[in-house]
Amino acid sequence: MAMLEVQNVHAYYGKIHALKNVSLKIEKGEIVTLIGGNGAGKSTTLRTISGLLKPREGAILLNGENLADYKAHQIVTKGITQVPEGRRIFGQLTVTENLDMGAFICRDKKLIAENVERIFEMFPRLNERRKQVAGTLSGGEQQMLAMGRALMSNPEILLLDEPSMGLAPVLVDAVFETIQKLHAAGTTILLVEQNARMALQVASRGYVIQTGEVVLHDVADSLLNNDMVRKSYMGEN
Amino acid sequence: MTLAQSLWREGIKTGAIGGISVLAISLVGMVESFNKRDIIADFLSMGIAFIMVFGIILPYIAAKRTTRPEKHIIFLNALTAGLVTAVFPALLVILGNIINLRSMFVNASPVLYNLLTSGVEGVGGILILLLAGILCGAFAGLLFFLPGLIRSVIIVCLTSILAVGIVQDLIRPLFSSWGIMEVVSEWLFTQNGLTIAGTIFIPIFVGAIYMFWQLKGEGIKTRYNTLESGTQKSVKMSSFFVLAIFLIFLPHILGLFLSEVLTIVGLYILLGLGLNIVVGYAGLLDLGYVAFYAIGAYIAAILTSPAIGAFTLTFWQALPFAVMGGIFAGILLGIPVLKMRGDYLAIATLGFGEIIRILVLSDFLKPWLGGAQGIAKIPNPAIFGWQLSTPQEIYYLILLGCILVVFISVRLRDSRLGRAWMAMREDEDVAQAMGINLVSTKLLAFATGAGFSALSGAIMVSKIGSVYPHSFNVFISINIVCLIIVGGIGSIPGVIVGAAALVGLPELLREFADYRMLVYGAVLVGMMLLRPEGLWPEARHKMELHGEENGSDETQTATAA
Numbered sequence: 188m189a190m191l192e193v194q195n196v197h198a199y200y201g202k203i204h205a206l207k208n209v210s211l212k213i214e215k216g217e218i219v220t221l222i223g224g225n226g227a228g229k230s231t232t233l234r235t236i237s238g239l240l241k242p243r244e245g246a247i248l249l250n251g252e253n254l255a256d257y258k259a260h261q262i263v264t265k266g267i268t269q270v271p272e273g274r275r276i277f278g279q280l281t282v283t284e285n286l287d288m289g290a291f292i293c294r295d296k297k298l299i300a301e302n303v304e305r306i307f308e309m310f311p312r313l314n315e316r317r318k319q320v321a322g323t324l325s326g327g328e329q330q331m332l333a334m335g336r337a338l339m340s341n342p343e344i345l346l347l348d349e350p351s352m353g354l355a356p357v358l359v360d361a362v363f364e365t366i367q368k369l370h371a372a373g374t375t376i377l378l379v380e381q382n383a384r385m386a387l388q389v390a391s392r393g394y395v396i397q398t399g400e401v402v403l404h405d406v407a408d409s410l411l412n413n414d415m416v417r418k419s420y421m422g423e424n
Numbered sequence: 425m426t427l428a429q430s431l432w433r434e435g436i437k438t439g440a441i442g443g444i445s446v447l448a449i450s451l452v453g454m455v456e457s458f459n460k461r462d463i464i465a466d467f468l469s470m471g472i473a474f475i476m477v478f479g480i481i482l483p484y485i486a487a488k489r490t491t492r493p494e495k496h497i498i499f500l501n502a503l504t505a506g507l508v509t510a511v512f513p514a515l516l517v518i519l520g521n522i523i524n525l526r527s528m529f530v531n532a533s534p535v536l537y538n539l540l541t542s543g544v545e546g547v548g549g550i551l552i553l554l555l556a557g558i559l560c561g562a563f564a565g566l567l568f569f570l571p572g573l574i575r576s577v578i579i580v581c582l583t584s585i586l587a588v589g590i591v592q593d594l595i596r597p598l599f600s601s602w603g604i605m606e607v608v609s610e611w612l613f614t615q616n617g618l619t620i621a622g623t624i625f626i627p628i629f630v631g632a633i634y635m636f637w638q639l640k641g642e643g644i645k646t647r648y649n650t651l652e653s654g655t656q657k658s659v660k661m662s663s664f665f666v667l668a669i670f671l672i673f674l675p676h677i678l679g680l681f682l683s684e685v686l687t688i689v690g691l692y693i694l695l696g697l698g699l700n701i702v703v704g705y706a707g708l709l710d711l712g713y714v715a716f717y718a719i720g721a722y723i724a725a726i727l728t729s730p731a732i733g734a735f736t737l738t739f740w741q742a743l744p745f746a747v748m749g750g751i752f753a754g755i756l757l758g759i760p761v762l763k764m765r766g767d768y769l770a771i772a773t774l775g776f777g778e779i780i781r782i783l784v785l786s787d788f789l790k791p792w793l794g795g796a797q798g799i800a801k802i803p804n805p806a807i808f809g810w811q812l813s814t815p816q817e818i819y820y821l822i823l824l825g826c827i828l829v830v831f832i833s834v835r836l837r838d839s840r841l842g843r844a845w846m847a848m849r850e851d852e853d854v855a856q857a858m859g860i861n862l863v864s865t866k867l868l869a870f871a872t873g874a875g876f877s878a879l880s881g882a883i884m885v886s887k888i889g890s891v892y893p894h895s896f897n898v899f900i901s902i903n904i905v906c907l908i909i910v911g912g913i914g915s916i917p918g919v920i921v922g923a924a925a926l927v928g929l930p931e932l933l934r935e936f937a938d939y940r941m942l943v944y945g946a947v948l949v950g951m952m953l954l955r956p957e958g959l960w961p962e963a964r965h966k967m968e969l970h971g972e973e974n975g976s977d978e979t980q981t982a983t984a985a
């Protein structure tokens with residue numbers, strides 16, 4: 188049984204049919220990537236998984252349990268945490284407070300403190316700025332903070348929405364290094380990216396989504412060599 | 425032409441702003457009505473002082489904004505600004521002497537012209553006015569070139585004359601009740617305005633204190649910080665103790681009238697702290713907040729007043745019902761507006777506030793709520809048989825309420841719930857994705873805020889002894905929102921400062937009463953331009969707004985990265 192399974196999901200924004208029969212499978216310990224252009228439905232898929240948008244048809248199963256009846260804030264407790272697109276850190280709170288918010292579902296103060304230290308070890312840059320207001324961090328630091336905040340809830344599955352968006356190339360490399368580190372530590376990751384090449388390099392499998400439909404699904408290496416993918420998402424001719 | 429434009433642009437532009445402001449305050453009648461009082465006896469009236477404030481501040485801004493480095497250009501820009509500021513009222517006087525403006529501007533009277541030209545007829549008066557403008561500009565220009573410390577001392581001294589002059593009516597009675605102080609009072613004040621001695625002594629006194637703090641303050645602070653934590657604690661404890669003693673004796677020092685003002689400020693502090701939770705912590709703009717004040721007031725009135733007669737509970741028995749009623753109403757309002765944010769929420773809550781007011785006003789509920797006549801004969805609260813009837817006695821009840829509510833506010837701010845509110849304020853989606861239940865978090869914010877408001881309402885009716893629908897109009901809600909913004913959104917001391925500034929000051933300065941809303945508008949616009957974080961901001965908010973100024977290394981690392 189797959190760890191997370193999206194089965195024939197249809198989702199709507201009002202009358203707009205945003206996801207048409209989307210199915211995905213993610214096994215434990217895997218990095219799976221979802222690639223596609225603007226407005227293809229990548230973020231919508233993540234929003235549907237994390238419960239911010241409810242599917243009209245289809246099911247989302249976590250370890251076989253249907254998540255349909257859970258609200259977004261309950262799904263976090265099930266072990267799914269999303270790093271939203273555009274980072275969306277709490278700009279008025281300090282770095283440490285942002286991390287604390289990430290552990291909102293956890294009531295064990297000692298465990299929270301341990302987790303904070305773990306995140307600071309992983310991102311020493313954040314440790315230097317622990318008392319700084321998060322809104323004044325640089326873009327790369329904010330992305331680190333957004334990922335650190337999501338990790339505070341000890342998720343089984345991390346949903347990453349365009350972590351490379353708006354970052355300088357050096358920082359994009361750093362973000363992907365972090366993703367690999369997390370993977371090595373055993374976190375299962377669903378990675379949504381426009382930067383298809385980098386995403387496919389770290390992922391084991393990939394799905395290609397176009398106008399709300401999954402059009403292609405394969406292991407990452409073959410997608411990297413797929414003509415359509417190369418043309419459409421890597422800018423090659 | 426272009427060169428002249430670039431050279432004198434700031435002076436002319438800022439001067440025009442000043443001139444239009446002076447015209448505005450003259451034509452709405454502020455200058456004339458303020459003129460009845462003197463700041464310095466027989467020398468400087470409040471109206472003239474008010475104009476001079478514009479005549480000095482705007483040239484100063486002009487000097488500050490001039491980008492050219494040459495000192496004489498900066499100075500001449502200030503001078504120009506002062507002159508241009510004076511040109512506008514001068515034109516008004518000329519125009520007013522040719523044609524009658526009173527059909528359009530009621531206040532454009534010969535009295536006003538007389539005042540602007542300091543009583544000199546014809547061309548002479550105009551010249552005096554222009555000269556005064558130039559002098560104000562020159563003063564501002566000189567001020568600009570003074571070293572920082574001297575400049576701020578001068579500003580503090582001048583402000584102290586202005587402030588003491590404005591509130592002298594309140595200071596004099598305070599002094600007169602203290603025997604020996606009466607002599608001092610007579611030395612400093614006349615019946616209308618400061619004496620020459622007062623004009624000299626007060627700024628020296630205030631300026632000296634200010635200068636001492638500027639020079640030695642840092643030293644005192646560092647010395648405090650190097651103290652052992654035990655000693656620090658006892659310093660803190662003893663200052664708390666002094667504060668407590670001060671608060672206990674305050675109404676007796678202040679006398680009846682000022683205690684009354686104090687109780688009104690206290691009630692607004694309660695309201696402000698409640699709304700601060702809804703708007704400041706949870707970020708939900710509630711413009712119908714007065715509704716909960718009304719609900720608390722009416723529940724307390726119905727339960728205690730023999731005029732209605734259904735119940736005759738004591739204040740203390742009725743209080744929990746009033747607060748619970750407010751909390752319940754808060755939840756009830758919260759449920760339909762759960763999905764709303766920002767402007768939409770503001771409009772929906774505004775409607776709720778009006779609904780409650782119209783309900784209590786309606787004939788339909790008259791047998792129970794008294795309709796337009798309201799409910800009278802509400803008994804004063806009593807503590808162990810001691811009837812709290814005068815403002816000086818009620819003060820203690822309100823003080824107790826404020827202490828309680830401040831305590832709850834502080835604890836909530838630092839709690840898990842407080843964090844959840846802040847997260848929700850920043851980003852609802854992400855807050856939800858962190859595991860925060862938006863429904864219960866929002867409803868708790870509405871409920872807590874409404875509870876504080878109902879508490880304030882209940883105390884208010886038992887203080888006044890009656891309750892009328894018209895005391896719950898939308899201006900109360902707007903007033904509370906304003907005091908939170910002026911004090912500093914999300915800041916507890918900010919609410920107290922804001923209430924003192926926006927509720928206390930207008931009560932003290934009866935001359936302002938007619939222009940209250942005008943002054944509010946001007947203060948709000950000014951605050952947003954000059955100090956958007958409020959008078960006493962929450963530390964974090966300040967850091968965010970002024971992060972670039974003291975965090976230049978971060979911006980550097982950000983660009984380097």
